[in-house]
Amino acid sequence: MTALTPPARTGADHDRKLLLDLLRGLAAIAVIALHVGDIVFVPLMPGGYLAVDFFFVLSGYVIATAYDRRLSTTMRFGPFVGMRFIRLYPLFLVGAGLGLVKVLAQSHLHARFALDGGQLVLATVSNLLMLPYLLPYPSVFPLNAPAWSLSFELFVNLLYAWILFRARTPWIVALAVAAAVVIAAGPMLYGTDRLIAGSTADRLPFGLARVLYGFPIGMLLARLPAITARPSAKASMALAAVLLFCLALPLTGAASLARDLAFVLAGGPLLVWAGSRFEVPPRWRRVAAFLGDLSYPLYILHYPIVLSVAFIGLRQGFAPATIIVASLAFVIAASIVAMRYYDGPVRVWLSRRYRRRESAMPLSATVIPS
Template sequence: MHQSSATAVPPVPPPPPTSASERPRARAATRRPVDAQRFRGDIQGLRAVAVLAVLGFHAGLPFMSGGFVGVDVFFVISGFLITGLIDREIGRTGRLSLTRFWARRARRLLPATAVVLGAVAAITLIVLPVTRWPAIAWDIATSALYVVNWRLADESVNYLASDDAPSPVQHFWSLAVEEQFYVVWPLLILVLLWLQRRFRLSITRVLMGGIAVIGIPSLIWSIYLTETSPGPAYFVSTTRLWELAVGAALAIVAHRLPRLPVAWAHALGVGGLAAIAVAVLTYDSTTPFPGTAALLPTLGAAAVIAAGTVGRRTMADLVLDTPVMRDIGTLSYSLYLWHWPLLIAAAVMWGGDDGTLPVTTGVMVVGFSVVPAWLTYRLVEAPIHHAKLLVRLPGWAAVLGLGCTAIGVAAALVVSQSVPAPPSYAVTSQAQGAAVLDEDPDEDPDGEVVDSVEFITPTALEAPDDVARLDGELCISDIEGTELESCTFGPAGADTTVAIVGDSKMHQWLTAFQRIAEERGWRIVTYLKSGCPMISGDVRFEDDVNKDCTQYNESRYEALRDDDSIDYVLTSQVASQSYLGPDASDAEENDAMVDDLVGVWEGLEEAGRQVVVMLDNPNPSLDVMECVAEHPDELSECTFSRADREQIGGGAAQLPALERADGVSAVDLRDYICPRDTCPAVIGNVLVYRRGSHLTATYVSTLTPRLDEALMEVMR
């Protein structure tokens, strides 16, 4: 989301054609509408609508659950204004200067970006937990280079990043989409101009053809990818270009729209605002987006812009073209840049254990963001944008752009280099982790909560990467995708083959399973997928059905039943529920999960596989890793109640399913993870949890003897 100037330089009359090659330029110039250059107060007001929708959504206002569509409105506005500038330049001169185009974009957008990225770096170092610094450094760098949307798309399906807190520059994804459009679209226009001159075609038809080449495939891809991979679909440029193309098409045909009857303009304006309002008020996190759902706000924004091309005030202007809305629209770019980092910082300082802010606090923070936004606009954005020297000398604007980008990259380097070097601690042969606990851990003093220890391993900074592996490989499929992937370990002719099956809560035990397999000569085969417990029905994922998991489970279940070499199926799961539709209650979906688990387990037992269920570990109510980073000498601040949290994870379905399933055994190591009613963050100098409810691979490794003993008791 960002602005493009709604005020343009008065047109310069084109020179008379002196040769046949220049005649198409003159014909292009004669088609300019008389009001093409006029200031569009309604567009400034539409910017205000868009930014207020985004701010309300991010502040947590319940009646603006679809406020994220404000970004789509900005896409249409940007496509319209930028293409209008290009179209008018072609009309005046018959050509397009890439230098001047990109110089305008640089002086308009990059200075404010550099200021905010520098501020984000400072906020990160002062307010945010040190555990977030490495990831945020990468986020700032990719934001400065306008490719952060691709990084976010990758992380949306990345198992290692699935529990990460939101980045303070996450909102830069939309700016990245637009900047990538600003690179591709002018280059395509140069190609189209060559074709127009080479074959003496209509410039309007050629440009509309170019827009169709971008827009139609993008819309089709957006619909498809939203259905198949909703995480990446939200962020990647290819699913959003059609929205900018809608605005671009409108700019190309705008010279015909003044012929519309005024009554039509009134209807378009009001109808367009109504479409945006419906999306803002009715869409929410369950709405598949962008896909076809993005058509409503996108076409609504296009209708509002089209209504204003008649050159007369319409009914929509009673809302849009007012002093207050124009002022908000003027600040919209800076407001968008500033509000999100401030909300992230406020969530750390005043948010609950889950990191969320009360709505009233969120509204206050968003309101306060007007202050830095106004200062940035008055002191940086407007003065540089209108600097006469930079207007006359586009080369200097390019230098300015490079400097601003360098500031963003430098800010990222500062954050990266500020990350403290981790101590060189490692688990030694001395008793550490779960190894310090005796046979009755609930009575062992080593299981008590303490405020400080001599050292902690892994450190909070190392913990995000302290992930289980099998022979060096992760061996778990991402959330997205349906392909059945598997890892094998151990001799092919082993007497015992064990299938490790489930989601990330089963995956966390791989390190221990490898050590046991090595000692006992087992062969291991894995069928693991993040966010996908092994059941026969649908799994809920972010308030919707995880269709990829459903398809994956069909293949996984068939593979387990068909492979007669498998003797044991060891499985566990995280806090997932069956999906019964948007109106089903948690209790109903948990009951369905129990039914599905019983059916799958008993089906595998009937096929000759002994099923062993590993009970899920207690799920923390806070981010233990970040808490330990902030309170290394007050570890009691990082505890949680086992009684309150034990049934929130997979155990909510596992325990009742085990009571009903015939022949299914269970392994319960929860007492060695949380020995008392209050779960400690560190046991035996080892950090228990890494991110979310997942155990560190180091702590799991110390549980290997206990796991081996428990397995020998139930395997028959």
């Protein structure tokens, strides 16, 4: 998400791009609205799946801005991986745990797509390792379907710290162009009017192409000359409106495919570029920062919660509007609680232990040779 995840805190709070935080939070809410709407057959955010591509571009920008210089000087691959694991995994584990409860309930109720026996064990182990479940199933992450994008996020983060951070700009451009070709070819191969996701085993290459386009594009944006972002309420509102408008358009056929490709290949990158050039006005800072921090909990926790609330609501005969409101309320409340009382304290504890372990290593083991 990432980013699906809030940016690495490498400086003071005033160094944050709060307009990008605002856009990240709105994109996460759009994903929730998409999934709630799908369950109750109300098209709330029919293009919400494109938020993932926005997250990939934003992740490339944020990670490259925070780590390019550090990986080129003093930071090793191992500490980078450790920091990313600490940032991603605690909430990922909660989402997988909630999803496991959902899968066990499906098995108990003999629901459609229920997993039993060895399938359940294999899906649980692979998903807890942030790896896709490759046996036939509607999602490669049966425990928590949206986690497919987080798996690709982790993969490209590792690829970045291993080789991409030192790659010259022409090579980054070549990678993005190759990925763009695969993205454009997907709908033609499958005969669909929507962008091909990477959430099923047979379509993983297209999910990989989406992250290998978005993340490098974000890296390229981070390599542009730095400027001081200018606070602008009008620019902030305009960018937020453009993002939500693109995700909310109820298109079908050729128009839907054109929107998808235009947003993925150009619209998302332009939003990240513009968001890095402007800033929210001072009175918006708290709200923007809050939405940015909440975006990852919202994204990684919402799906099993939404499915559970909707299942109960439909069984009880509640109206779609009631289910929608209840789903959003439960997801937001659970995300706030998880962020404040679980994710933050756990990450602080893990970071302290990790720093102590790193500080105990000899200097030669903590500095990249020149």
